[in-house]
Amino acid sequence: MFSAGRRWGRRQRALLWVILLAAGEAAWGQLRYSVPEEMPKGSFVGDVAKDLGLQLPEHSNRGTRILNKGSTQYFALHGKTGHLVTAERIDREQLCRSLQQCVLRCELIVEGEMQVYPIEVEITDINDNAPSFNEIDLEEKISEMTAPGSRFPLAEAHDPDLGRNSLQSYELSGDEHFSLAVQAGPGGDQRPELVLAKALDREEAAFHELVLRASDGGDPARTGTARIRVTVVDANDNAPVFSQAEYTVRVPEDVPVGSILVTVAATDNDEGLNGHVKFSLKKTSDIASDIFHLDSETGVITLLQSLDYEEGECYELEVQVRDGGGLSDAAKVAITLTDINDNAPEIAVRSALSEISEDAPSGTVVALLHVQDRDSGGNGAVRCSLDRGIPFRLEKSYEDYYRVVTAGELDREQVSEYNVTVRAADGGSPSLQSSAVLALRVLDVNDNAPVFAEERYSARLAENNAAGALVLTVRATDADWGQNARVRYRLSEGRVRGAPLSSYVSVQAETGALYALRSLDYEQVRELRLWVRAEDGGAPALSGNVSVLLLIADENDNAPQVLYPPPAAAAWRGSGAARSVVELAPRSSPAGALVAKVVAVDADAGQNAWLSYELAKATEPGLFRVGPHSGEVRTARSPLARDAARHSLVVLVKDHGRPALSATATLSVVLAESVAELLAELGGAADEAAAPGEPAGSLTRWLVLAVAAVSCLFLAFLLLLLALRLRRWRRQQLLPPDSGASLRGVPVSHFVGIDGVRAFLQSYSHEVSLTADSRESRLRFSAAAACCDTLPARPLPDEPAPLLGDEDPAAALPVDPAAPSYKIF
Numbered sequence: 001m002f003s004a005g006r007r008w009g010r011r012q013r014a015l016l017w018v019i020l021l022a023a024g025e026a027a028w029g030q031l032r033y034s035v036p037e038e039m040p041k042g043s044f045v046g047d048v049a050k051d052l053g054l055q056l057p058e059h060s061n062r063g064t065r066i067l068n069k070g071s072t073q074y075f076a077l078h079g080k081t082g083h084l085v086t087a088e089r090i091d092r093e094q095l096c097r098s099l100q101q102c103v104l105r106c107e108l109i110v111e112g113e114m115q116v117y118p119i120e121v122e123i124t125d126i127n128d129n130a131p132s133f134n135e136i137d138l139e140e141k142i143s144e145m146t147a148p149g150s151r152f153p154l155a156e157a158h159d160p161d162l163g164r165n166s167l168q169s170y171e172l173s174g175d176e177h178f179s180l181a182v183q184a185g186p187g188g189d190q191r192p193e194l195v196l197a198k199a200l201d202r203e204e205a206a207f208h209e210l211v212l213r214a215s216d217g218g219d220p221a222r223t224g225t226a227r228i229r230v231t232v233v234d235a236n237d238n239a240p241v242f243s244q245a246e247y248t249v250r251v252p253e254d255v256p257v258g259s260i261l262v263t264v265a266a267t268d269n270d271e272g273l274n275g276h277v278k279f280s281l282k283k284t285s286d287i288a289s290d291i292f293h294l295d296s297e298t299g300v301i302t303l304l305q306s307l308d309y310e311e312g313e314c315y316e317l318e319v320q321v322r323d324g325g326g327l328s329d330a331a332k333v334a335i336t337l338t339d340i341n342d343n344a345p346e347i348a349v350r351s352a353l354s355e356i357s358e359d360a361p362s363g364t365v366v367a368l369l370h371v372q373d374r375d376s377g378g379n380g381a382v383r384c385s386l387d388r389g390i391p392f393r394l395e396k397s398y399e400d401y402y403r404v405v406t407a408g409e410l411d412r413e414q415v416s417e418y419n420v421t422v423r424a425a426d427g428g429s430p431s432l433q434s435s436a437v438l439a440l441r442v443l444d445v446n447d448n449a450p451v452f453a454e455e456r457y458s459a460r461l462a463e464n465n466a467a468g469a470l471v472l473t474v475r476a477t478d479a480d481w482g483q484n485a486r487v488r489y490r491l492s493e494g495r496v497r498g499a500p501l502s503s504y505v506s507v508q509a510e511t512g513a514l515y516a517l518r519s520l521d522y523e524q525v526r527e528l529r530l531w532v533r534a535e536d537g538g539a540p541a542l543s544g545n546v547s548v549l550l551l552i553a554d555e556n557d558n559a560p561q562v563l564y565p566p567p568a569a570a571a572w573r574g575s576g577a578a579r580s581v582v583e584l585a586p587r588s589s590p591a592g593a594l595v596a597k598v599v600a601v602d603a604d605a606g607q608n609a610w611l612s613y614e615l616a617k618a619t620e621p622g623l624f625r626v627g628p629h630s631g632e633v634r635t636a637r638s639p640l641a642r643d644a645a646r647h648s649l650v651v652l653v654k655d656h657g658r659p660a661l662s663a664t665a666t667l668s669v670v671l672a673e674s675v676a677e678l679l680a681e682l683g684g685a686a687d688e689a690a691a692p693g694e695p696a697g698s699l700t701r702w703l704v705l706a707v708a709a710v711s712c713l714f715l716a717f718l719l720l721l722l723a724l725r726l727r728r729w730r731r732q733q734l735l736p737p738d739s740g741a742s743l744r745g746v747p748v749s750h751f752v753g754i755d756g757v758r759a760f761l762q763s764y765s766h767e768v769s770l771t772a773d774s775r776e777s778r779l780r781f782s783a784a785a786a787c788c789d790t791l792p793a794r795p796l797p798d799e800p801a802p803l804l805g806d807e808d809p810a811a812a813l814p815v816d817p818a819a820p821s822y823k824i825f
Contacts, residue, residue, distance in 0.1 A: 031108075033084065034122040037092040042085050045075060045121060048108055049082025052117055066119075068106045075106050075121065084119065092123045093160040100162065127165040127218025131157040133226040138212070140194065141231045144202045151181065152194040157214035157224055164217035174210035178230070194228070202232040238269040240277045240321045242331035247319075250336045253307045261292070264299040264331055266321040277321050288315050292335070301333060313337040316372055318348040332370075344432035345373040345382040345424035350401070357443045358412040366392065366420070367404040367438050373426045381427035392420055404438060412442040413479040444481040446538025452476045457532075458549040459514075463522040464557055471505065471550060474512040476534035483537040487512075492531035492545070497524065505550070507532055514548065522554040523603050556657025558603040560611055562665040565598070582668045587639045595624065598631035598665045600653040608657040616664065617650035624669070626651055633667060645671050 033046040048054070054064070066077045066084070076087040096102030101122065108117040133155055140152055159167040170192045172180035177198040183191045192212065200208075210228040215221050243265040251261060268275045278296045281289065292315065293302050301317070315335035322329075330350050352367035373380040384402050386394050391408040404420060418440045425433040452474060459472040478485040489512045494501035505528065507514050514532070528550040535543040583596040602609040613631040618624055620643055625636040633649065647669040654662040 030118050030120070032120045032122070034124055035086070035090075036124050036126050037090050037102075038126060038128055039086055039090065041087065041089060045084040045086060046119075047082065048077065048084045048117075048119070052108070054082065054110070064108070064110050066106055066108055068104075074104055075119075077108070084121075090123055092125055093129060095123065097160060125162045125165055127161055127216060127220075127222060129159055129161050129165075130222035131159040131167045131214035131216055131224040133157050133212075133214070133224060136226050138226055138228045139231065140228060141233050142196065142200060143233045144200045146196055146200065148196050148199055150196045152196075154192040154194050154212060154228070155226065156189070156191060157226075159214075159216050159222075159224075161216060161218070166216055167214055168217040168221075169215050171213040171215070172210060173213070174228075175208045175230075177208060178210060180212070194230075200232045206232050208232070238274075240266045240268040240323045240329050242266045242319070242321060242329055245331055247301075247331060247333040248336070249334070251307070253337055255303060255307060257303055257305060259303050260300055261303055261335060262301045262333055264294075264301065264319050264321075264333065266299065266329060266331075268323045270323065274323055277323050280320050280322065281317055288317060291315065292317060294319060307337060316346070318350075318370065343373060345371055345426050345434045347371045347384075347422055347424050347434055347436035349436060349438065352404075352438055353440060355441045355443050356406075356410065357445055358410045359445045359447070360406060360410060362406050362408055364406045365403050366406065366440060367422075368397065369402040369404065369422055369436065370400055371402060371422075371424045372400045373424075373432070379426055379428035379432075382424050383427070384422060384424045386423070387421050390418060390420060392418070394422065410442050412444050412481065413448065415442065416481070417441050444484050446480055446484040446536060446540075446542060448479040448484075449542035450476040450478045450487045450534035450536055450544045452534065452544060452546040454546070456547045456549070458551065460551045460553045461516060461520065462553045463520050463555045465516050465519055467516065467518050469516045471514040471516055472548070474507070474514065474532050474534075474546060474548065476512065476544060476546070478536045478542075480536065480538065486537040487534050488537070490533055490535070492533055494530055496528060501528075501530055504528060505530065514550075520552050522552045522605065523558070525552055527551050554605045554608055556604055556608040556655060556659070556661055558608075559661035560600045560602045560653040560655055560663045562653060562663050563599040563601060565596070565665055565667055582670055583633075584670050584672060585635065585639070587641075587643075587671045587673045589635050589639060591635055591637045593635045594632055595635060595669055596633045596667055598626070598633065598651045598653065598667070600631065600663065600665070602655050604655065604657065608655055610656040612654055612656070614652050614654070615649065616652035617648075619644060619647040619649075623647065624649055633669075639671050643671060647671070 031046065031048065031051055035043070035045050064077065066075055068074055073087045074090055076085055077083075078085055090104075092102045095104070102125075104121045104123060106119050106121070108119055110117075135155060138155060142150075142152070157167055157170075159165070167190065170180060170182055170190065172178065172192075172194075177196065177200060179195045179197045181193045181195050183193060194210075208230040210230065212226045212228055213223055214225070215223045247262045247264055249262045251259075255261070264279060266277050266279070268277050279294055279299045280296060281292075281294050291303065291305055291307065293304050294300070294317075295302075299319075299321075301319075314337060317333040317335070318330055319333055320330045330348075348370040350368040350370050353365075356364065356366060369384075371382050371384050373382050382400070384394055386392055386404070391406055391410060392404055393407040395403045395405055397403050402422070404422065418438075420438040420440060421435050422438065423433060423435040425431045453476070454474075457472060457474055461469070461471050474489065476487050476489070478487055488509045489507045490509060491502060491505070491507050496504055502517075504517060504520070504525075505514055506517055512532070512534070528548075530548050530550070531545050532548055533543050533545050535541050585593070585595045589595075598613060600611055600613075602611055611631075612628050613626045614628060615621075615624065615626045622636055623639065623643060624633055624647070626633055626649075631651070631653070633651070649667040649669060651665045651667065652662055653665065654660050
């Protein structure tokens with residue numbers, strides 16, 4: 001009950017954090033929430049409607065919905081409250097097992113407004129997983145001769161949770177003979193090791209039961225246990241020993257068949273299988289094996305067939321005793337007869353190695369041989385030898401014993417096995433010889449690092465590849481054998497565009513296959529340079545590196561983008577009505593005159609980015625042409641009077657990829673020579689752009705009325721100004737001649753008589769703006785000297801206000817009213 005209350009409290013705090021986090025993110029147009037994992041379906045995530053300022057009743061009929069990125073619908077929008085809720089129970093370990101931060105992304109789509117609001121939801125970890133072992137029953141076998149302090153690696157526990165909720169510690173309980181040591185791995189993981197704290201004695205305890213416990217740092221903590229059974233293996237520390245090293249017997253040649261000639265005996269102080277001994281004859285001559293028989297259990301040697309003095313005067317047998325643990329002893333049995341020497345030398349292998357490490361030093365004993373000849377005198381003198389060309393030599397030990405020792409360094413990578421032939425020859429005439437073959441396998445030592453098949457690798461991968469696509473396969477070989485030759489591959493650490501290299505590519509540890517983990521974009525990453533390491537399984541491990549260059553090949557995946565003219569929807573962002581750009585061309589333009597230029601770019605490279613231009617559609621096909629490489633729109637001929645004033649041109653921009661991608665640009669060209677013609681065309685454009693249902697030309701009429709009203713107001717202002725000037729002039733006429741302002745020096749041409757009053761008229765200028773729904777036209781007309789000069793500026797308070805200026809009217813440049821200046825948007 002208490003733990004359930006604490007979990008509920010943690011969830012309440014988590015929900016409070018959701019609200020605070022969302023309030024900060026909503027100000028930037030992107031919502032970010034946080035919710036613990038394993039929340040039930042329908043749990044509150046965030047108040048989307050409130051954070052975005054959406055009025056849910058307004059948008060309920062406009063198709064507001066949540067679109068999850070992925071195949072699984074993890075979140076949904078509550079239709080009545082506008083809350084973002086969970087649509088499924090979310091398991092963070094299942095979704096983001098290898099990620100420290102688990103973020104799910106979705107989008108809120110308001111179809112009526114064509115608005116998309118991105119939403120990020122971070123899934124936080126809770127302690128819902130306990131540490132576990134792959135096997136709960138572990139078994140270790142340790143020899144009783146193992147020295148205290150020896151370490152034995154144990155199986156590690158796994159906890160998929162993160163942070164404090166993950167695996168934190170190990171504990172060992174159960175026996176004083178063992179303790180626990182925890183080593184830190186290269187990745188920060190904990191690796192438990194069983195440490196022998198006290199020497200083992202099988203006779204005291206044959207088994208030891210231990211319990212290994214793994215705990216995480218959650219609140220409350222979760223644990224996992226594994227039982228360890230340590231079996232104390234009896235050390236085969238006693239080799240069997242014959243009661244005597246050599247058994248000698250003299251028998252008459254007429255001894256009956258089946259008679260017991262001698263009984264060999266051996267003792268072994270071990271118990272069980274290690275104490276059970278069996279006897280056997282070592283390699284002997286075929287005659288001796290046919291004559292004598294050794295009972296493997298009792299050690300009794302019996303006669304199988306009649307003895308013949310001519311066959312030999314003495315028989316020497318090599319008896320070997322071996323226990324169940326593999327230790328052995330040998331004894332010689334000599335059966336002497338009186339006869340002539342007609343036997344070849346006998347080679348008996350007393351002890352021999354079947355395996356030798358390749359780093360064994362020179363002089364290492366490989367085998368101990370016993371060589372004898374049952375003949376006497378010179379016929380019994382034996383000479384032993386080895387074949388040439390092998391790194392071994394034969395040394396005389398004592399009497400008839402020889403040692404085979406290494407004469408140089410061994411290299412398993414050159415020769416992995418040796419068949420050493422030992423030859424023995426006596427001194428008779430003719431000489432008799434015998435031989436023995438020692439099969440010796442050279443054990444591998446990790447003395448060779450993996451070597452890649454190539455010095456460097458390179459590959460080309462087309463962009464927009466599928467995630468998981470095979471890029472290439474690197475291959476390294478190791479001249480060693482077994483585990484030392486087992487090569488595993490991994491990537492060296494690196495970063496690409498701020499992201500870990502391992503998020504772009506991965507290498508299969510066993511095969512060396514390099515895979516692309518994501519779809520690559522040539523426009524973002526053009527090449528990847530990485531290092532692949534091959535590491536063998538030796539201890540210590542040896543490794544080799546190779547560089548890999550991955551070139552991203554460009555694909556024609558980007559259509560040309562027209563920069564000018566801009567699209568109608570993007571030309572004037574933020575304005576209430578969209579506007580289009582109109583290009584103007586005088587009707588008097590000669591052939592080849594530049595009208596406009598289409599500017600386009602392509603994000604691809606090489607041939608995929610080569611652009612060509614062509615005129616796809618035109619109101620008057622023969623009037624304009626487009627430069628195929630420059631995009632310049634020029635007149636193909638001089639405009640004629642019969643040509644329409646407005647022309648719409650559709651320019652096709654096409655790249656050279658396969659298949660080619662294209663884009664179009666629409667230009668509006670107006671042929672105009674006068675203001676009246678321009679206004680007429682603009683009025684026609686405004687009428688065409690009027691909304692359906694409105695009378696055609698209504699907007700133009702309103703514009704004309706507005707211009708007339710402005711003109712009337714301006715004329716009324718002039719009349720008022722003239723009246724004020726006339727009143728001042730009358731007053732000056734009533735004053736004495738010396739009290740008025742002098743008008744000397746003012747040219748008479750600056751005055752216009754109106755009822756005997758000279759007045760100064762101001763020139764004027766008109767600025768007319770024409771707006772037609774989604775388009776705007778502006779006309780600026782200036783008539784600087786159409787009628788008269790400009791009134792002077794209002795004088796300062798401390799200066800006398802002259803009635804008329806003293807400028808020379810001839811200094812003013814005349815302006816042709818038929819050549820207005822204009823600007824159209």
